[in-house]
Amino acid sequence: TWYSFYSNIIISDLRNRKQGFRIKFKMNKNQIKMYDKGNNLRIEITINNPAEFKVLKNDDETGSRRWKPMGKSIANLYRYSEVSESITKRFIEALPTVDSDIVTLKEIKEVSKPKEVNGRRYSGFNLLNESDLKLFKEISDGSYLISGFNNKLLRKKLYEDSRNQKNISKMTRTLAKLRKHGIIKKAARKNNYYLTAKGRRITTSLQLYTGKEILA
Template identity: 35%
Template structure:
């Protein structure tokens, strides 16, 4: 902000009057725009009023099909700047301060995104927020592609061609967002227009809170209602801190000093379970009776890494760096969120299996042959095999996989000379039964879908609380 004031030749003592003049120009621009287009400009006495409902009512009343619907003005808290006199130097200082100022809400009926709005702070630094709905965009894209669907509120309960709909949705990741957002900013903020005379750049666009949901559509509400209680119990009893960290791609080591929590909350629509790892979270809930939704929310992207250009020893190289809030990393944000949802659904895959438990375990209770070599039957409920399953399912190993050395450390085998060969034989045994597979050209192993089912079922039978067997 100081650099901007210097460029405009504004002294600190004149900051208040100068900022007031800029704010009045923004408010006058909003009133002129609504008057020119014949749309209402309305001041709201309370910021708690539902602006979306008011905008929808105006849209229906006036039959707005495209363009500006209305502009609402209300006073809300904001982060801005103020002057403070330093007691030692006796000089004025510009400090960041929380205050209240007038905010403008521009509501549009967009041809691509449907009902959307732009929120503009009328006091420096003129912070702007754009709120839009990706599912509204998808609905319009499916209409053009001839895909039939059933939409209830903000949820699709039926889509005739799910793979094609997913391909359409993926286009949002590739969209040139900066061009679209800059055009919106120039509509509402006259000071960033090239003809204003102010030497200012456009906004640095960032994602304040990113939510990515994966919906599982059931054929009927009864089918979801039958299995959903078991999914909730499994999520609360079986997903510990290590599993939750694995979902959100966090490593369980001594460097982690944050907080992990899980909780259940009853809503009007039903019950949702939410797992938090510091500022980020993943949750599960039911929508419209027949849709199971897994949703990852990223509030602090710096907890994750992105492969992007960086400086190393004075040279520009590609390296793994903390993910930014800017829209430049939105593709990576989607990739991480989608992977987190997939891991969560994979972990839930053992719930509600139609195969009886004894049949599932019988598959590994017989000896097998692989490449002419005979491997013994597994004893999934025995103490030795159960300890091995517990070590393999350890959340620390679930992201990258696990190695012989990782299992030795988890099982507490101190002497590598005697224990390495023993663990190698166990790994070969599990590979023969197709519970794990080896990652090509590495020393890492990962669990197969069959492995998740067998090992999770076996461990469940060894739980001390017999009541949990009912889940």
């Protein structure tokens, strides 16, 4: 199967081989795959288009260090390792971690309450509200695992008029609230966000909420 994301094509492929199942996700020649071989579960990253990622290098003109597109060079092997590790961790965190029969409400209740950070109060999320549930469902979409999401992208998904200044400001406040509640984290040197491990547990729990036994 495939779908478009940020004007890129993401391909997912599932196959049942003699050794076991293998699932692969590919975008712009870069891919992550997971497969079982014998009794071992393996996750591998293949980077064929390193320019999709950044590496910190000296600028020839100014002499200062800047983030530039990564090239195919032995000197960048350390960065290949950092990028691969980061992607693998997000992939593992995205795997289902909630018992399908018993869903705990502890963390869900926490994000429903107001939280104060550095003297500033952030309201909780109303998980009986349709718009909040729609927000949590959207940010848990697997298409954000690689590049994350931002204000503009979420507005296009959640609001009819994504260019309205009121909606822009509203989404800015929403992202800040998600961060302070520990549901999302900001990517370094970018305006993109990813779900935290806590955020992944909460969004997964909400999707399993209906018809399950709930423990306080």
